[in-house]
Each structure stands twice: as C-alpha cells, then as structure tokens.
Amino acid sequence: MFTNAIKNSITNSIKNSIKPIRYIDPIKIRTIRNKGYLMELEKQYDEFLDKNQQILMLLETIYDYLDVRDAIRLQVQRLEIEDKKKELYKNVKKEKIIKYDRTFHLLIEPELRLTEEQIQQGYAPTINEPKEYKCGCASIRYKTQSITKDINLKLYCDIHIGKKKTHDELETRLKGIKRELSQIKRKSNRLDPKKRQSKYPWKNV
Numbered sequence: 001m002f003t004n005a006i007k008n009s010i011t012n013s014i015k016n017s018i019k020p021i022r023y024i025d026p027i028k029i030r031t032i033r034n035k036g037y038l039m040e041l042e043k044q045y046d047e048f049l050d051k052n053q054q055i056l057m058l059l060e061t062i063y064d065y066l067d068v069r070d071a072i073r074l075q076v077q078r079l080e081i082e083d084k085k086k087e088l089y090k091n092v093k094k095e096k097i098i099k100y101d102r103t104f105h106l107l108i109e110p111e112l113r114l115t116e117e118q119i120q121q122g123y124a125p126t127i128n129e130p131k132e133y134k135c136g137c138a139s140i141r142y143k144t145q146s147i148t149k150d151i152n153l154k155l156y157c158d159i160h161i162g163k164k165k166t167h168d169e170l171e172t173r174l175k176g177i178k179r180e181l182s183q184i185k186r187k188s189n190r191l192d193p194k195k196r197q198s199k200y201p202w203k204n205v
C-alpha cells in the first residue's frame, strides 16, 4: 500500500509537470475536413510528443498520443489526395475532348478502355463521357479526327450482363439458322426435272 501511495504521488507530480494537450479521439479526426486546422494540430502534437517523450513513456500514455498524431497525419494526407484528384478532374474538364492518356485509362473500368492500337490511332472521348445509367451500366464513345468510325464501348451492370450474354448466345444461334435457311436456295439443292418428277403435275408435261 505504502509503495503504491508513493507511486501515485510520483505519477501525479510527473503529470503536473507537463503542460497537457487536448486529447482527440482518432475516430473523430477522420471527420475533420479543415486541413489548416489539422496541420496546426499535427504541429502541436509533434511538439508535445517531442518535449514530453520520456514522461509519457513513464506514464505509459505515449501510444495513445502517438495514435492521435498518426490519425491527424493520415487525415491530412487523405485531404491532400482528395485535392489532387479534384485538380486532375478540373484539368480534364477544361478541354472539350479529353486526352486519352494513362491517367484517364486508369480512371475507367477495363471494359471501357481502348486498346493500345486504338490509342495510337488517336481516339479520344468527348467531355461528358462516359454516359452513366441508374442501373449501373455505362457506355463511352470515342472519336478521332482522321477516322470517321466511332468506337462505342459498354460496361454492363450485374443484371444486364446476364441478359447481354443470353442476347449474344441467341444471336449466334440466329446466325446459324439464317445460314441454314439461305442454303435452301443453293444450286446444288435445286431439283433437277430430268432426274426427279415434280410434285406439280403441270411441270412434268
């Protein structure tokens, strides 16, 4: 008991020797969007940790404060990435036709991407592409100044991808059926009146 009392009294006197800093819940930090405020906070925490490192280690609270400082740093980085992304989109919006470069390539789904050959041909999407639909489907049209044929690529949502598959299968079957029907009129299938009688009697006279 006696040693505990001493320990407590030492702990208290150590605690009193540091100028406290406001503790903020790291989860709460994720919701703060004021970058300037966060950067100021990060500076304060860095200074606080720097100054009181040994005391905080003795009190075993250093990890709590390190967690807060790291959460602030991470949130600042998150906001910086958001800013950079916005800047990127702004540049993209300035031009009427979007340049198809590596950045654009990575911003869209693989189904909507051009092939290497098409990129070389100079295809580019117009500003409001891709078109988006409520179900999740999307489509994109690419144009080029030298070639008149546009490229139209589609991305299907979970519901419509199944329907598209069925459509393609039926289309393949239909092609086969059409081919078979067209073969009726082939010359080799034509009835030769010298070899076989017609079912229409007047033709046999």
Ligand SMILES: [Zn+2]
Pocket: 133, 135, 136, 137, 156, 157, 158, 159, 160
């Ligand atoms: Zn859809």
